[in-house]
Amino acid sequence: MAAEVEVYKEDVVTQYIVVNLGLEHFGIDIKYIDNIVRVPSITRVPNVQHYFKGVINLRGEVIPVMDLRLRLELPEIEHTGKTRIIIIKLDPSAAIGVIVDEVEEVIDLKESQMEKPSTDNSENGLGYISLVGKADRGLVSILNLAAVIGEKES
């Protein structure tokens, strides 16, 4: 039985969308992604967490948008033609947009290709990275979405 479970586990393949921030690659579990859109005009909301850029109108819904760079404490850059907003729904009733530099591709990662991030190299140390995947193209940091979007700044 135990061996069977092992085999079963190895076979778990998860699909991730790879996004880039500068030279770093981040993976977002595809099952939470509702949509990927270009950056529309963003309405600033006063007095909110610094990484929230404001709200956008996505087909009549008002959706808050955060800049992943600011969230991960990376320097902010100008938006380019490749900048995208990834609409994430962790909770089906609450969508949130995440601004990334570029959306690269969809990859399959097996569980065996994943490793826990070594503690000393997480520069922000906030637990935003849950796993590191070794894809053919290089390392992909898998985002812990609950921590990235859920946690409120006190």
Add this chain to the structure above:
Amino acid sequence: MDVSQYLGIFLDEATEHVQSISDQMMVLEQEPDNQEAVNEIFRAAHSLKGMAGTMGYKRMQMLTHRMEDCFSAVRSGTLSVTSEMMDILFQALDAVEGYVDTIRETSDEGDNDNENIVQDLENYINNGGASGGGDAAKKPAKKAEAKADKKAASPNAGNEKAVYQTLNLDDTQKGVLKDAIVSGKHVFGFTVYVQESCLLKAARAFLVIKAIEENGDVIVTDPSSQDIEDEKFDLCFSLFCISDETLEKNKEAILSVSEIEDAVGEEYTEEMIDAGPRQAGGEAEPEEEESGETEEAGKPAEADEPSENLPAVPAKESKPASQGGGAPSKKAAGKPVVSRTIRVDIEKLDTLMNLVSELIIAKNTIVSAAATGGGDAQKTNGAITENIEYLESVTTNLHEAVMKVRMVPIESAVQKFPRMVRDLEKKLGKKMNLTITGEETELDRTVVDELGDPLQHLIRNSADHGLESTELRIERGKPETGTIFLNAYQDGNSVIIEVGDDGNGIDVEAVRSKIIERGYASEDVAHQMTDKEVINVLFDPGFSMAKKVTDISGRGVGLDVVKSNIESLGGDVEVKTKLGEGSTFIVRLPLTLAIIQALMVIVGGEKYAISLDSIQTIEDVSVNDIKLVQSKEVIQLRGTVIPIIRLSDVLGVESTNADAENFVVVIVKKGDSLAGLIVDELMGQQEIVIKSLGKYINNDRLISGATVLGDGEVALIIDANTLI
């Protein structure tokens, strides 16, 4: 098929029945001879019992059964209505309500047997019966008589209505039925008629079948059980069942299901089963029967098997029973297991339907105008513009109609109050009377749902603090019975609900000394406070005037909760009081939460909306009129000093208008307080749809939401109340 899918209907109906019993009991208490009320209660209690039984809620069934017994005794005159009895019954009703609430939350009735109440009821019925002597015996006899009448009537109507008589049974089915008779059980044929107005026929049919299966097995149904489940039948369906109980019992069980118009049935003997369909009367039949009989006789051992193989309901029925046990553990989470529903007047839906068709017509006209205009751009433009105007009027109407669908009368929030006041009357030993007007006033469903608690607080407050004791009232020359009133009416874009009493009113000086006594404010401060400010302290958390804590009020969690509840609904509360004459709490609520009239303004190049409800006036103020008081900016407006708030500062933007000679100041009000908001520019008035900013974004409540403007841009909504 699982009973849980009928949970919603069950809960809706149970709530309705409980409410109707409660209403009628109030009537009955006033007029103990009101036969109509007794009948109404009896009917409701009977339905409740049946429903609870069908859904498998035995404890609830037990309790309602006792209540039904009690009303039945009242109806037949063996018991008379007394205050003691009403008390027990009200307790029982509360317990039933408790069951319903538990079921709503966990889909299980819980394990409170409410034995003492059941016992009380039984005792009361028995004692009443003892004093009535032979009456008790008369009752069942009467019942039996009535049943006999019914029975006599049914065969007459039966010939046409008894569709089951024409049913074709196959050999295995006949075998099973006959076998049952041999083993001493009864076999019945039934045709059940569902009311024409019934919405969920399949559900009713299912409940009927389930009711029968309490005491037996359903062997054959026509149409097939699958078709019944899919609602593929007109107004009636027929079935054959095996039962331990009598025809009457089964019929009663069927009729106890709501929205069942009628059921006709009769007991079948072996010969009748053999006789086959009576009206069809086919010649080929007898042969088949014979072979069936012999076959069956040859294999008595297999008798059980066919019934298992039947596609009929029994096999399926075992499932709900086992699932019923499993469901509560699955749904143990605290959330209500039933989805929120709303009952909509069919007329409102018709209006919607019509508007949608108009919308489609308008769209088609525009499409064809665009297509047929040909080269003549001007002509095309003209036609399109004309139709856009039409489209505009249709969408406005559509919007209004959709909003109306969400509107429900506040009745559901206030209907429990008469009962509550009755209880308070007993508890407090004061005579009081509640008058409610305007319960048909409509509000958004979400608001009505939240309204019950704050209003309840206010009424309790009036009963406990407001009204004087009966002796004092007599001494003061007031009518002995105190009056509590609840008046609701629409006022422009808001709904006003006034709750008040003709009691003592608020003694401002008493409150003032209480403030000092409690150390709420220093003596000097307290004496400088205006009457209004003093009264507002009553709304502060933790402040109570009650001399001692009672379980009705006095814990200091009353008025502040009222206030915060009402404010969270976007409304506000005011008090008007006159010492010795009573006080009135005025609750003002927005008609609907989702759409408001707003003033659009521009601050630092950004667009913001301010709810028109909170705006008093708009003023053009010269820079010289702005004065400093305690280093805060104020203006004097028609004799009132109003603090000024520069919105650009609050919102963290550069004003584009900072150095101008004149400022546009939007005067906003909250209760009686005013403030002036400096904006850069006015855009005008607009109807906006409020959208939430979502749960992830943190802001200081200044921004209450956002709205999407005509050009697709998002504008934020400023909650002016937080600025005052």
